[in-house]
Amino acid sequence: MILPFLIIIPLLAAFLITLISGEKDNWAIVLSVLAEMSLLTLALFSFFTTGYDTFVYEMSGWKIPLTICLVQDALSGFMLVIVNLIALTSLMFSISYIRQYSSPWKYYALFMLLITGMNGVIATGDIFNLFVFMEIALFAAYALVAFGAKAEEYEAAFKYAVMGSISSTLILLGIGILYASTSTLTMAHIAAELQTKDPQVTYWVAAVFLVGFGLKSAVMPFHAWLPDAHSSAPAPISSMLSGVLIKALGIYAIIRIFFNIFGAPPVFLMIFMVLGSISIIVASYLALGQWDLKRLLAYSSISQIGFILLGLGIGTKLAILGAVFHILNHAIFKSLLFYNAGSVEMALGTRDLRKMGNLRGALPVTTSTSMIASLSVAGLPPFNGFFSKLIIIIAAVQSQHIIYAIIAVIGSLLTLAYFMKVQRYGFHGETVINEIKKPVSLGMKSAMIILAVLCVVVSILIIPGIREITLDPVVSVIISKTGYIQAVIGR
């Protein structure tokens, strides 16, 4: 019963914002914050009430496969919480940040549509519907990347649009093949039908989807659009894109399709591990050479996605726990880092690490929260990033993948190295900066503080008692593979 409202509320908010907004953005802010708060409440409620159950909502009162269904299980609840949590802080950050651009109310309408798309992708149980909502999220993302209306932003948005369209075409091709061979679009029915079909169909479609969703989640070698798009967007949008969009559209879809529909064929798990390790090492190395703070963070996102994919590829219960936990952790600290970059850009007008300096006096909140976020992403205890990376490495060792464990350790060290660079040049450099162009507003500060606190607090999810009600149900959805079929059809 909750599920359709996760799509209705942001869509209604988007239409209402365009209906009532004039030149001022006051109403747009009120509406979108209200919508987002109710969405977060609904998402938290649905996550904590679901547990190991699966709820199916069939649209317009017909039965699947005649109609579209929305599926709510622990995995979708978990992703919905992440998306809406980051979205709420991103809105708090946006309020004063976006006023530097023209017609800010349009931003809120597009932002709400971005949320609609992501919530829809996560909630839906129908593969074509997933495609439709993916397009909503992507179109909104293209427009938001170009929101600054400068030449480089248009270029980044165009590049993103081209790459996004290529991947969408491939995904649509895959959906077409699936429909032709199973004559249904409901994911659970597709999964059930595929078990009786020639496994070649699965392999062909999986290969097409691997490229398609690989482009969406920006793993190497499909990453080329990400550094441009994520560094050119306004800071709160960068945090949405890096923090949640690549996970909702990329990683979540990969989990749903490869694990729950295709039943995790071993050869694809192997490919995940290889692609994940390439992403970890190469992207970390590329990040090390960047001087543009947001570009560095964008490359860092690619390498962290590599960790998630590596965890999924190892495929043991522990490894998937690590991957799932890392999805949450990466959303939190990467969004925080992009807020830091945004407030520095607003205060100093630069993203170049060499032009920054000692910001302790001028931007105390930004500096201290960026320190926490850097330590989390580099994987130092007691911050959340440490635990998820540790779990992935232990799982790799346990399952005899020593080389992958070593790659993950090297990746972590490289991450530490480039975040030391960020801290050394960007926030604790030699030149003491006291003058700032624009002050960092209260909303921006509180968004950063909330996420910095979460960086520490989220670590408690790993304590067994808490893990059993939060992360374990999510892992069980992924690990049970085609248990999804039974959960959706055999109610």
Added chain:
Amino acid sequence: MVKRFLILLVLVFFVIMLLPLVSDIQPQTELNPLAKKYVKDGPDELGSANLVTSVIVTYRGLDTLGEVAVLFIATAGVGFMLRRRKGSKTNPQKKRESSEILQTGTALLTPLIFLFGIYIFLHGHLTPGGGFQGGVVIASAILLSMLSFPQSEINHKILNAIESLSGVLYLVIGILGIYLAAGFLDNRILPLGDFGRLFSAGAIPVIYSLIGLKVGSELVGILDSMQRSDS
């Protein structure tokens, strides 16, 4: 040269990869099970003579809502990217008056095209066509008058209001389905009526009229942004 060759290589690879998919196709002699169910039960369950419409608007209504949202973003995106910079006025000299024949013809045709567009979306549940098609026909009427009266300005407030209001109403009808009928976007909130009549098929004609208005105003918005940007 090397780049061209590589592109060619990629294309050849795709052809080889996809050729078996196309060449081995067996012509289907009967509908697949899902389509059969739609054909068998659709008219009775929804009361819509046009089966395609009942699949689009009701069975898979959420996809249509999604498509409407995509078009909404596309309009907003085009309008945003091609927006007029502050201070840059359109150059009146560039816009030449069109000929009298064109102007008279437009004045004669515009109401008829409008009528045709409205007919198409109102009869979406009876005859081929529907909201998207009707909306495009309406937008073509506006395009014709844009071409023949280049000086005329479109009122953005009204356009914007039609666009978002029809979106809001579409959603409201969907939500009413949750409370008055079996689920979100259920068309049975209104009586199904007599099969094949204008007032039949529950809320489908209402939804399609709203989609028609929305698509029409969105496409006019895109045309308008493009027209203003080239000056």
